[in-house]
Amino acid sequence: MSNSIKLAILGLGTVGTGVINLINDNLNELKRRSGRDIIITEVGTRRQRDDIDTNIMQNSDLMAIAASDNVDIVIEVIGGTTLAKDVIMQAIKNGKHVVTANKALLAEHGNEIFAFAEENNVHVAYEAAVAGGIPIIKVMREALAANKIDWLAGIINGTGNFIMTEMRDKGRPFADVLSEAQELGYAEADPTFDVEGIDAAHKLALLASIAFGIPLQFDKVYCEGITGITLQDVNYAEELGYRIKHLGFAVRRDSENDGDAGVELRVHPTLIPQDALLANVNGVKNAVLVNSHPLGQTLYCGDGAGAGATASAVMADVMDLVRVLGSKDRDDQSNTGHHVPHLAFIPEQLSDTPILRADQMVTGYYLRVHAYDSPGVLADITRILSDAGINIDAILQKPAHKVGQVPVIILTLPVVESQMNLAIEKIEKLETITDKVVRIRLDELA
Numbered sequence: 001m002s003n004s005i006k007l008a009i010l011g012l013g014t015v016g017t018g019v020i021n022l023i024n025d026n027l028n029e030l031k032r033r034s035g036r037d038i039i040i041t042e043v044g045t046r047r048q049r050d051d052i053d054t055n056i057m058q059n060s061d062l063m064a065i066a067a068s069d070n071v072d073i074v075i076e077v078i079g080g081t082t083l084a085k086d087v088i089m090q091a092i093k094n095g096k097h098v099v100t101a102n103k104a105l106l107a108e109h110g111n112e113i114f115a116f117a118e119e120n121n122v123h124v125a126y127e128a129a130v131a132g133g134i135p136i137i138k139v140m141r142e143a144l145a146a147n148k149i150d151w152l153a154g155i156i157n158g159t160g161n162f163i164m165t166e167m168r169d170k171g172r173p174f175a176d177v178l179s180e181a182q183e184l185g186y187a188e189a190d191p192t193f194d195v196e197g198i199d200a201a202h203k204l205a206l207l208a209s210i211a212f213g214i215p216l217q218f219d220k221v222y223c224e225g226i227t228g229i230t231l232q233d234v235n236y237a238e239e240l241g242y243r244i245k246h247l248g249f250a251v252r253r254d255s256e257n258d259g260d261a262g263v264e265l266r267v268h269p270t271l272i273p274q275d276a277l278l279a280n281v282n283g284v285k286n287a288v289l290v291n292s293h294p295l296g297q298t299l300y301c302g303d304g305a306g307a308g309a310t311a312s313a314v315m316a317d318v319m320d321l322v323r324v325l326g327s328k329d330r331d332d333q334s335n336t337g338h339h340v341p342h343l344a345f346i347p348e349q350l351s352d353t354p355i356l357r358a359d360q361m362v363t364g365y366y367l368r369v370h371a372y373d374s375p376g377v378l379a380d381i382t383r384i385l386s387d388a389g390i391n392i393d394a395i396l397q398k399p400a401h402k403v404g405q406v407p408v409i410i411l412t413l414p415v416v417e418s419q420m421n422l423a424i425e426k427i428e429k430l431e432t433i434t435d436k437v438v439r440i441r442l443d444e445l446a
């Protein structure tokens with residue numbers, strides 16, 4: 001058995017450089033924990049770099065690296081869904097294990113990639129793809145393997161949480177904080193993925209699959225980002241004892257619950273109680289709250305983006321694979337027998353539970369309604385809500401900020417979205433209502 005494990009790193013940006021630094025810093029720890037020499041033999045880079053060890057081969061032909069005999073494990077950190085997919089398929093075809101941080105690729109093409117990996121007896125590991133350094137994939141696939149997961153809720157985009165925290169605490173403008181997140185290496189190559197919720201939706205698709213044993217269905221995730229959140233709503237929410245966080249929810253709804261049976265997959269800004277642990281997860285930190293039976297609620301928190309945190313997750317996967325490669329050499333067995341399934345459940349057991357449409361989802365709401373300050377207006381609004389079977393939890397009427405117009409803030413108990421849509425349509429038709437109703441979902445996380 002050769003004592004060395006040969007790695008290729010494709011892409012030397014934030015994460016790729018973070019992995020090289022981690023290996024240099026912790027080489028001794030890696031060896032002590034694995035009993036193997038972990039060496040980088042090849043890197044994929046567009047231009048020759050003079051800051052890379054001369055023993056490492058630099059190559060701009062990534063497909064060649066993915067097929068190289070001098071590589072055991074391919075680490076894909078170029079991002080994107082085209083070349084990244086080709087090189088991963090190439091690596092799998094050539095019998096190499098893959099480690100990737102690429103949630104966009106897996107959310108969109110993971111079903112095909114994992115099936116191809118299983119056919120070829122190799123593993124595609126992706127801890128870095130969800131919640132950065134937090135070992136959430138490992139926890140959910142392995143530590144919670146005996147539980148039935150009912151729901152999870154998470155802050156799963158570091159850039160977005162960093163922006164919302166800085167805006168709330170320091171009143172900094174959105175664009176300034178986003179630029180800082182880019183400089184710090186948190187943001188995606190296209191930062192609209194972060195601020196429009198797409199990156200969180202990619203991660204939620206992965207989390208939902210390993211929670212419920214369903215195929216990846218990114219196209220069915222309901223997705224809202226943080227660009228529409230105003231400081232005004234942040235402040236009203238705080239006044240009412242809530243905080244606005246951008247959250248991803250994966251919820252299993254059984255037929256005995258109100259509404260239809262199926263799975264809710266949604267990412268959106270959400271009012272949560274100020275004293276909830278998730279409400280106090282700030283900056284680039286991510287956190288995932290998992291409600292499972294019989295364990296109950298558990299919370300996993302840590303840095304969700306950045307070079308060091310992401311490299312930690314990439315190398316945790318490498319270490320798992322190093323151990324598998326060791327057992328393969330020892331036992332001469334097929335690799336897959338030593339792995340947890342890619343999506344936590346064995347492939348034949350993935351279920352076709354339907355993903356609910358947005359209008360079937362059940363959540364509480366924060367509504368901001370602007371009305372002329374005239375007698376009876378509040379009664380009209382509350383009548384429409386009660387006619388629709390919507391229970392009001394709190395009402396706050398603010399002093400007029402434009403002459404004669406008052407903002408009215410209403411918090412509701414959970415309601416099926418189609419009911420809320422109808423009620424809002426009626427409220428907006430009232431003559432006393434001056435603007436579109438602002439709505440943000442609300443969850444007590446109970």
Ligand SMILES: NC(=O)c1ccc[n+]([C@@H]2O[C@H](COP(=O)([O-])OP(=O)(O)OC[C@H]3O[C@@H](n4cnc5c(N)ncnc54)[C@H](O)[C@@H]3O)[C@@H](O)[C@H]2O)c1
Nearest residue numbers: 011012013014015044045046077078079101102305306310
């Ligand atoms: N930055 C983070 O905090 C973070 C966290 C988790 C996951 N990720 C994911 O990790 C991946 C990489 O992210 P990043 O932040 O390091 O991005 P990055 O833009 O900093 O790095 C990507 C690197 O790949 C290189 N590259 C792209 N195409 C190439 C090609 N054809 N040949 C050679 N090199 C090529 C680019 O030049 C760049 O250096 C993405 O999938 C991202 O979603 C990033």
Ligand SMILES: N[C@@H](CCO)C(=O)O
Nearest residue numbers: 157158159187188305
């Ligand atoms: N852009 C992502 C990187 C980590 O996946 C984020 O900010 O969370």
Ligand code: NA
Nearest residue numbers: 127130132134
């Ligand atoms: Na992770």
